Amino acid sequence: MSIERIKNDKVFDGSVEVYRHPSKVNNCDMQFSVFRPQQEQYSSVPLLTWLSGLTCNEDTFMFKAGALKLASELGIMIVTPDTSPRGDNIPDDKDGAYDFGLGAGFYVNATQAPWQNNYNMYDYITKELPNIISSNFDADLSRHGIFGHSMGGHGALTIGLKNPDLYRSISAFAPICNPINCPWGKKALRNYLGDDQSKWNEYDATEIIAAGNYKSAQNIIRIDQGLDDEFYGRELCTDKFEQVCKDNELVIDIHRHPGHGHGYYFISTFIEDHLRHHAKLLCN
Amino acid sequence: MSIERIKNDKVFDGSVEVYRHPSKVNNCDMQFSVFRPQQEQYSSVPLLTWLSGLTCNEDTFMFKAGALKLASELGIMIVTPDTSPRGDNIPDDKDGAYDFGLGAGFYVNATQAPWQNNYNMYDYITKELPNIISSNFDADLSRHGIFGHSMGGHGALTIGLKNPDLYRSISAFAPICNPINCPWGKKALRNYLGDDQSKWNEYDATEIIAAGNYKSAQNIIRIDQGLDDEFYGRELCTDKFEQVCKDNELVIDIHRHPGHGHGYYFISTFIEDHLRHHAKLLCN
Numbered sequence: 001m002s003i004e005r006i007k008n009d010k011v012f013d014g015s016v017e018v019y020r021h022p023s024k025v026n027n028c029d030m031q032f033s034v035f036r037p038q039q040e041q042y043s044s045v046p047l048l049t050w051l052s053g054l055t056c057n058e059d060t061f062m063f064k065a066g067a068l069k070l071a072s073e074l075g076i077m078i079v080t081p082d083t084s085p086r087g088d089n090i091p092d093d094k095d096g097a098y099d100f101g102l103g104a105g106f107y108v109n110a111t112q113a114p115w116q117n118n119y120n121m122y123d124y125i126t127k128e129l130p131n132i133i134s135s136n137f138d139a140d141l142s143r144h145g146i147f148g149h150s151m152g153g154h155g156a157l158t159i160g161l162k163n164p165d166l167y168r169s170i171s172a173f174a175p176i177c178n179p180i181n182c183p184w185g186k187k188a189l190r191n192y193l194g195d196d197q198s199k200w201n202e203y204d205a206t207e208i209i210a211a212g213n214y215k216s217a218q219n220i221i222r223i224d225q226g227l228d229d230e231f232y233g234r235e236l237c238t239d240k241f242e243q244v245c246k247d248n249e250l251v252i253d254i255h256r257h258p259g260h261g262h263g264y265y266f267i268s269t270f271i272e273d274h275l276r277h278h279a280k281l282l283c284n
Numbered sequence: 285m286s287i288e289r290i291k292n293d294k295v296f297d298g299s300v301e302v303y304r305h306p307s308k309v310n311n312c313d314m315q316f317s318v319f320r321p322q323q324e325q326y327s328s329v330p331l332l333t334w335l336s337g338l339t340c341n342e343d344t345f346m347f348k349a350g351a352l353k354l355a356s357e358l359g360i361m362i363v364t365p366d367t368s369p370r371g372d373n374i375p376d377d378k379d380g381a382y383d384f385g386l387g388a389g390f391y392v393n394a395t396q397a398p399w400q401n402n403y404n405m406y407d408y409i410t411k412e413l414p415n416i417i418s419s420n421f422d423a424d425l426s427r428h429g430i431f432g433h434s435m436g437g438h439g440a441l442t443i444g445l446k447n448p449d450l451y452r453s454i455s456a457f458a459p460i461c462n463p464i465n466c467p468w469g470k471k472a473l474r475n476y477l478g479d480d481q482s483k484w485n486e487y488d489a490t491e492i493i494a495a496g497n498y499k500s501a502q503n504i505i506r507i508d509q510g511l512d513d514e515f516y517g518r519e520l521c522t523d524k525f526e527q528v529c530k531d532n533e534l535v536i537d538i539h540r541h542p543g544h545g546h547g548y549y550f551i552s553t554f555i556e557d558h559l560r561h562h563a564k565l566l567c568n
Contacts, residue, residue: 009545009547009549010541010543010544010545010549010550010553011549011552011553012552012553016549063347063348063548064347064348066350066353066552068350068549068552069350069552069553074416075382160348186350196383226294228294259294260294261293261294262349263293265293265294265295265300265352266293266294266295268295268296268350268352268353269294269295269296269353
């Protein structure tokens with residue numbers, strides 16, 4: 001599959017490059033950014049996939065997270081895909097709302113019309129994108145972690161929990177932990193997956209743990225949550241996820257931070273802790 | 285003068301806050317962001333004023349520069365004003381171009397209609413904004429530095445060179461060093477200041493040095509320039525500025541970086557060097 005580089009910027013000792021490529025699973029052109037550390041010139045490097053939140057795109061993390069200095073030092077590649085299919089022909093929320101449709105793919109494979117031809121972000125993240133990375137860059141996919149923010153934290157948790165053979169480390173900032181029970185999640189899952197709520201559970205981190213449908217190792221999940229996050233109680237349900245992990249004896253590492261909000265100021269404050277969490281599991 | 289806080293986010297050990305206030309010199313409401321380190325709770329702190337480039341606003345530096353971790357450690361306040369007056373009633377470039385009018389105040393006091401009632405960014409940066417800061421925050425204005433990027437690098441150099449009593453340290457990323465001789469500068473200066481080019485010289489860093497109209501101390505100016513910057517030759521004229529400083533025996537510190545471009549990936553790579561340059565001159 002052909003990919004086209006459309007931007008290339010040097011940063012620290014590496015580069016951030018943006019690529020466009022035709023996506024088979026989403027039936028449209030997709031774009032992703034990738035941070036390539038200079039260490040890739042000498043040997044294959046560990047890979048982190050970052051999943052962004054609602055309204056973001058492939059640029060957001062690279063511009064705003066403040067991750068690239070330490071990623072450059074650690075020699076970790078980071079790929080940041082877009083948050084949904086894009087294009088004039090891609091169906092969108094009928095009211096153009098920010099929380100569904102464009103910019104809000106929720107990392108699922110849609111089964112319902114008119115979404116199912118394009119909104120297959122689960123397969124894009126777990127299959128198509130890693131294939132593109134391994135074909136075009138010198139990343140070691142046996143040392144692959146996944147992390148994300150908000151909707152992307154939901155993506156990182158669900159995808160990481162369900163694919164322990166693909167991802168050795170998982171982390172999330174302010175993730176949507178129980179989408180079947182929050183307004184954002186209910187709207188997206190009903191539209192993408194239909195009215196049968198039993199179909200929603202496989203995309204819900206709390207339900208995946210509750211049902212025993214995971215094989216994750218202990219101590220590979222880190223979560224950070226700001227306590228002044230306006231979405232903490234209503235949309236994120238971090239406490240419920242922590243409880244279901246305890247009930248199922250899955251050890252995770254949760255940090256709560258007084259005064260911190262939901263956005264990239266919060267992320268940038270703790271991004272180095274997340275990179276070190278992944279490095280501990282990927283760089284040995 | 286009343287100011288209104290419209291955003292407040294915790295980041296590292298401090299906060300980024302956005303304020304709106306009526307501006308007398310620009311005859312409109314203006315907004316600025318300010319990073320407040322926790323050290324301000326205990327004593328007055330040094331202040332850095334950051335001037336952004338074309339198209340940017342008060343958020344850009346805070347979101348993208350990656351400066352706040354080290355600023356938090358060093359205990360330096362950073363204020364980032366907007367790049368022009370704003371509002372529905374503010375005159376703009378007749379074609380809506382990015383390089384003049386809104387987002388492109390060029391840090392001058394306009395003398396020509398219809399700009400002169402609103403486009404007085406020189407007075408805003410050197411008088412009105414510092415007064416607001418000293419009235420509302422615990423910043424030590426005897427330890428005040430100025431820095432900026434591109435159009436804002438031009439602002440930092442010209443304002444810093446002309447006001448050695450106000451600013452003890454100066455730095456710039458990819459500054460427009462000789463605006464009277466580049467397309468961006470000629471367009472802006474002709475519109476804001478009129479056809480008499482002798483009026484332009486006071487806003488041109490190279491001309492200020494050439495005319496001896498500065499009293500800067502030695503070794504207080506740092507400049508970084510990417511060598512893959514698309515604007516390097518045509519718009520920035522860094523080499524000419526370096527030469528005029530040599531000719532006038534003003535010692536400055538210029539760093540050129542192969543492979544680096546014009547934007548925030550370049551800035552974020554070297555921002556900590558700039559903060560340490562200012563800290564050396566402001567924090568003792």
